[in-house]
Amino acid sequence: MARKSLVGLVADELLDRIVAGEFPPGTVVPGELELSAKHEVSRMTVREAMKTLEAQRILSVERGRGTFVNPLSRWESLEAVLRAASEGKNDGAVAVQLIELRRMLETGACELAASRVSPEDIEQLRAQVSAMQDAYDSNDVTAFVKADLAFHDVILHASGNVFVAVLFEPLHRVLETRRTQTSQIPDIQKHAIAHHRNILEALEARDTRRARLAMDAHMQQTLDDLRSYVLDA
Numbered sequence: 001m002a003r004k005s006l007v008g009l010v011a012d013e014l015l016d017r018i019v020a021g022e023f024p025p026g027t028v029v030p031g032e033l034e035l036s037a038k039h040e041v042s043r044m045t046v047r048e049a050m051k052t053l054e055a056q057r058i059l060s061v062e063r064g065r066g067t068f069v070n071p072l073s074r075w076e077s078l079e080a081v082l083r084a085a086s087e088g089k090n091d092g093a094v095a096v097q098l099i100e101l102r103r104m105l106e107t108g109a110c111e112l113a114a115s116r117v118s119p120e121d122i123e124q125l126r127a128q129v130s131a132m133q134d135a136y137d138s139n140d141v142t143a144f145v146k147a148d149l150a151f152h153d154v155i156l157h158a159s160g161n162v163f164v165a166v167l168f169e170p171l172h173r174v175l176e177t178r179r180t181q182t183s184q185i186p187d188i189q190k191h192a193i194a195h196h197r198n199i200l201e202a203l204e205a206r207d208t209r210r211a212r213l214a215m216d217a218h219m220q221q222t223l224d225d226l227r228s229y230v231l232d233a
Helices: 002-019 032-039 043-055 078-087 091-116 119-137 141-158 162-182 186-204 208-231
Strands: 059-062 066-069
Touching: 002 032, 002 043, 002 078, 032 043, 043 059, 078 091, 078 162, 091 141, 091 162, 091 186, 091 208, 119 141, 119 186, 141 162, 141 186, 162 208, 186 208
Parallel strands: none
Antiparallel strands: 059 066
């Protein structure tokens, strides 16, 4: 067990270096001898750690050439992808793809929620929109992000589909980091408040089509704001 734990530690430390941009996609990672010296472990431990990352498609071995870092799109470890999304350097592409994922799942969740939302859910949603407005007025980004995330969490659970909330749980840390970055911009906060109000009104009306369209419009505005205020800035 101790050896396996050590292998995992070395694999994590190498992944940290990849995520930090020390070894961008397409570059060769150091050889076993260099890594064993750096981490003060045996070459066998390094070899097993490399095999772990290779199994997750983070690394690929080309005989006679070395071990290369794969593009993020080829990685097959959700945990590794989430680490890259929250800590990595490839912010633009990852941020866009995260919104695309949210758009696919949250529009459907909002449609379901419109037919299943409870009066208590509506009260919680209304309270979160009010909290977002208060946070905007007082320039409290932390409070704004907290209320924003809570609003969406209520909808995910109100959908009544047990898989939806479970699927989103691992994304929470990434979403919190991203929202904190983008919510520094007052115009993005204003747009978000307006769209959250539209979503709330659609859910209050129990209008499934309107709820889906309102959430889709919110996701589109989020993408437009990301491109206008962050990626093209």
